[in-house]
Amino acid sequence: MQVPAGPKGTRDFYPDDMALREAIFSSWRSTCGRYGFEQFDAPMFEHLDLYTQKSGDEIEKQLYVFQDKAGRSLALRPELTPSLARMVAAKGNNLKRPVRWFSIPRLFRYEKMQKGRLREFFQLNMDILGVAEATADAELIAASVDMMRDLGFTARDFGVHVSSRALMEQLFLALGVPAEKLPSLYGVLDKRNKISKEEFNAELAAAVSPAASPSAVAEALSVTSLADLEKVGGPLPAAGELQQLFSYLGTYGMDEFVSFDIGVVRGLAYYTGIVFELFDAARSLRAIAGGGRYDKLVKLYGGPDTPAVGFAAGDVVLGEMLLQKQFTAGNRRSNVFLISLDERHPENAIRTATLIRHAGISCEFSLRKTGVGKQMEQANAARSLLAVFVGGEEEKGGSVRVRNMKSGEEDLIDRRELVSRLAKLLSA
RNA sequence: GUGGCUGUAGUUCAAUAGGCUAGAGCUCUGGAUUGUGGUUCCAGUGAUUGCGGGUUCGAGCCCCGUCAGCCACCCCA
Incomplete structure (x- = not known):
């Protein structure tokens, strides 16, 4: 090893x-x-006496004991x-x-x-x-x-x-x-x-x-x-x-x-x-x-x-x-994952993420410049509930596409209402 | 502290009786798919066989040591 x-x-x-x-x-x-x-x-450590006084010296074998620089005997x-x-x-x-x-x-x-x-x-x-x-x-x-x-x-x-x-x-x-x-x-x-x-x-x-x-x-x-x-x-x-x-x-x-x-x-x-x-x-x-x-x-x-x-x-x-009992953590890392359609320029995703995060919603986007398919995989890995596509054709018309990662359903949402609509979708 | 068992890619396991270049599933990375994930298919990365020494022409396999894990004692706050 x-x-x-x-x-x-x-x-x-x-x-x-x-x-x-x-x-x-x-x-x-x-x-x-x-x-x-x-x-x-x-405290995480105490004077050794605190333990030996109660249970005798025998217990010292079970303790992590050390001296501090003043020579005091301490134990975790x-x-x-x-x-x-x-x-x-x-x-x-x-x-x-x-x-x-x-x-x-x-x-x-x-x-x-x-x-x-x-x-x-x-x-x-x-x-x-x-x-x-x-x-x-x-x-x-x-x-x-x-x-x-x-x-x-x-x-x-x-x-x-x-x-x-x-x-x-x-x-x-x-x-x-x-x-x-x-x-x-x-x-x-x-x-x-x-x-x-x-x-x-x-x-x-x-x-x-x-x-x-x-x-x-x-x-x-x-x-x-x-x-x-x-x-x-x-x-x-x-x-x-x-x-x-x-x-x-x-x-x-x-x-x-x-x-x-x-x-x-x-x-x-x-x-x-x-x-x-x-x-x-x-x-x-x-x-x-x-x-x-x-x-x-x-x-x-x-x-x-x-x-x-x-x-x-x-x-x-x-x-x-x-x-x-087959406990599974399955914690959601981020509720929203931004998919950058103009993957060469992350600025749009950065601005949108900042907006969403200020509203108290957890949000991520890909930090690597990579294709849409890969970004979707990252959204999966983050166990996100919603994928939001930024920087595409739709945005020119003032709307963004939001995809429910579980059901696969997609909605076009007015760009100006994005944050409030996301909050509503997440609370549903 | 005592005794026993085990140790092979990140992980789960293979490797005839000691014999060529240590294999596979899963994971991971990339591709099929430059605007859509989970399924599928293809490819790739990845192991000085825990570590050190010994026996042997030759060791993943045998021996010794060491480290780590498991089990039973001791103990259990």
Whole structure:
């Protein structure tokens, strides 16, 4: 290859790719707008401490770290939530609650790449801060579903899997699992779908015995409804909270999208309550989106005690799903394309284009001196709706020929009325 | 970070068992059509077979390295 490749894990956005990206972004912005979220952004790089302080040094391997000229350790942002928590903490109590913010950050993670996982990507982040009730969780889950519907997906394409960190903790403690065993148990649980049943049972037994009965834990993990869960683990306070959440979601009309799934764990340490993930129906891709409650993070960064819940959806998996659905960009580049009949002299086309553009109509003409047939091809490439022939015989009689590129119909239009007639034709 | 698979025009794929000048569709450019696009027909541009080294009389094919991509782990904010 003579052409140098871009860095590993990055993408080039050619116009077709950019059209897909913009389709996703504008859908995201429109959904957030309907839910009354305000957009914000944060720096693309932060002090390394912001990330290590929360997750330990281990995370540094996943970060793009560099020193600036003063020797400060900085990192390209791998996620937005720490910046958000920092920004909210910095405002202290000066920020009107609840905060309903969204952002579409460009993020960087130094990772081994796989399908649906790159080193540079975008996310939609939606967060509500200052609300402890499940209404906020329900609002965000509903927004995530609407985000998918806005992109054209239905309940046949994806589902929301909901669980609760608090619920699991209460359940396992009730079953006799010691508190210090919980992290390793979550680890086993997280890979349940990836390993065989035998392996799972063996790892489960290793994680909970002898304090708790592996079979009791396994039984608890096999339940598919909250009601069944209480039969196994007894009354659990967090179950009531989840029930309330599902009740709200039913009122939102979300029943066909959401389900209780005790297998949803989420890797992040900072989640404290309800957690949820969106998956494609076939579960052949990575998670579309994921989120949950992180009630302690703002305080961790020195801010006021602020309950918070949020989710993030990546652009990579969504893009793959849209392409599978035969998404076609097909954006119109220009509405009007001028065909110069006196192709040696572009002045007429330049003057006419200027007139049309001043009226707010997108317009192009051939920048190369070439035949009418070729100019028509260029009009096609621009996906123009109308072709306007300038500089021909008709113009001597005070009119110009306008051709509808779709139907092939042509009209003679008075030269002086050209712009207003074009506007009318385009609005029809 | 670990293991496996793959790498041929811009793109999708060919090339008997290692054997002459590495082929084709699509795309792109030009022409048929110097005042009319999409269809069709014709022609052309375009590859030091990812890169570097090795084995061989001879390598797209075999070996080593490297880079890139895919898959499974690890991780997943």
